[in-house]
Amino acid sequence: MNAGFQAPRGIPDYLPPQSAQFVAVRDTLSRAARLAGYSHVELPIFEDTALFARGVGESTDVVSKEMYTFADRGDRSVTLRPEGTAGVMRAVIQHGLDRGQLPVKLSYAGPFFRYEKPQTGRYRQLQQVGVEAIGIDDPALDAEVIAIADEGFRALGLTGFRLEITSLGDDTCRPQYREALQQFLFGLDLDEDTRRRAEINPLRVLDDKRPHIREATAGAPLMIDYLSDSAREHYDAVIGHLDRLGVPYEKNPRLVRGLDYYTKTTFEFVHDGLGAQSGIGGGGRYDGLMKQLGGKLELSGIGYGLGVDRTVLALEAEGIAAAGDARCEVFGVPMGDAAKSELVAVAGRLRAGGVRVDIAYGGRGLKGAMKAADRSGARFALVLGDNEIDAGEVEVKDLANGEQRRVKLDDVVTHISTQLASAT
Structure with missing residues (x-):
């Protein structure tokens, strides 16, 4: 066993070639939001602990059991972000975005942190893609947010998931429901922790x-x-609106999300191929969060968080490989220093045109360099030696079918780009 340093328990490394799948999932889910006009926002990894205690809810497992909280060198209590909505709302309030054009439509992607028992696809450092639409209380906006998530999953090729949806009511009806639910729960034989939770926020039960x-x-x-x-x-x-958009759903009146701020529209995407831990993303509307976090305005919002790790597992359960772009398309095989210098220049021109290129560095022989080209997954190998340089040509080998042809060095960029374009 390696006696050196290792990643902390529950914190995954994303390594090639599997990391290409991770990047493809993250970028595809993010692209669906960009197409709907959501602008990217990058927020701090840690924030004032009170932001999450107040925004997420002190009765939630996230706050009471799962947050990574510590004192910084100024003896201030800070917490690694466990979710995205509270931080986005804090930024909107702090920078006055709520006083501009509404709704404020933002998207984000990155790591979040929860101290829980690590399981397959559920990590202590989890990766999410999320959106928030703040400032307009409109059912059509709710449907848009849900449809973006649905489109992101479908763009990846997923088919075995379903959307569950319900409403958690508003301030005019939740008090009556709270009273009825507490009356029911207090009639049960509950343990001390569960009874205390029923007193603070019975929905958590x-x-x-x-x-x-x-x-x-x-x-x-x-x-x-x-x-x-x-x-x-x-x-x-x-x-x-979901019907008009063609987004399939199942009404689930027992659906409860794990955060306190949800009101009205609440939803979750689940994939039965993942077993008991079937959630791959979800979200809802949060009508009172801005005021709760100190905003001068009282604006509603709706958003979601989609689990990148969970989505990767869902793809694997369906036998789908998300198309990543980490593998090179062209691999240069130089025979000698002069050929290497020439291929470095060719690679630069190809890369400038959007072609992914790698080169056999380190003075390998032809046999070893061609093995590296095969392992790279590239479509074409460019083989160049002194004879080819003297002729002003390069040997282009199609690694898919073994065909070889000589191409003028001045024309190789155009030739490769044309061949790759015709193959797509």
């Missing part, structure tokens, strides 16, 4: 994954039956 709690709460009242007229109208409108 319905999010408990323990089998005996799920069984005990099977008959609990449902929020969907307590919706106010306005909340019901909003929910029905979202469903109507």
Whole structure:
């Protein structure tokens, strides 16, 4: 066993060639958001602990059990970000984006941190792609956000997932539901921690994954039956827009997300090929979060977080390889220093045209260099020696079918670009 340094437990390394799949998933999910007008935002990896305690909710497992919290050198309590929405909302308030054109449409991608038992595809450093649309309470916007996530998964080729959706109501109906749910829960034989959770935020109990709690709460009242007229109208409108967009869904009145800020539209994407931990992403609307985080305005928002690691596993479950672009398309095989210098220049011109090129460095012989070309996965090998230089030509070998031909050095960039274009 290697006695040297190793990555912390639950923190994955992304290494080639598998890292190409990871990058392809992240970039495809992000592209779906860009096509809908969401601008990229890059936020701090850690923030003031109070931001997440107040925004995510102190009764949640995320805050009470899973946050990486520490004191910095100024003895300030900071936390590695466990999710994206609170940080985005903080940035919108701090920089006054809420006073500009609405909605503020932002997307992000990167690592988030939760201290939980590492499992396949569930890491302590998890990777997410997310969007937030802040400032407009419009059912059509809810449907747009959901449709972007759906399109991202479908662009990857996923088919075995489903969207579950419900409404968690608003301020006009949640108090009545809270009272009814607490009355039900206090009639159960709950352990001390669960009873305390029922007192602070009874919805969290319905999010408990323990089998005996799920069984005990099977008959609990449902929020969907307590919706106010306005909340019901909003929910029905979202469903109507999803129908028009052709986004399939399943209504799940028992759906509860693990964060306190959700109101109204709440949704989750699940993939049954992943077993019990089937979630690959989800989100919802958060009507009171801006005010809760100190904003002068009281603007609503809606967003989601999609798990990149979980999506990679879903692709593997369906036998799909997401198309990454890390592998080179052309591999240079120089025979001698003069040939290497020439191929370095050719590689530069090809790369400037968007072609991925690698070269056999280190003075390998022809046999070893050609083996490297085969292992690279490149479509073409450019073989150049003194004879080819004297003739002003380069040997172009198609590594897919073994065909070889001489091409003028001055024409090789155009030739390769044409051949690659015709193969797509």
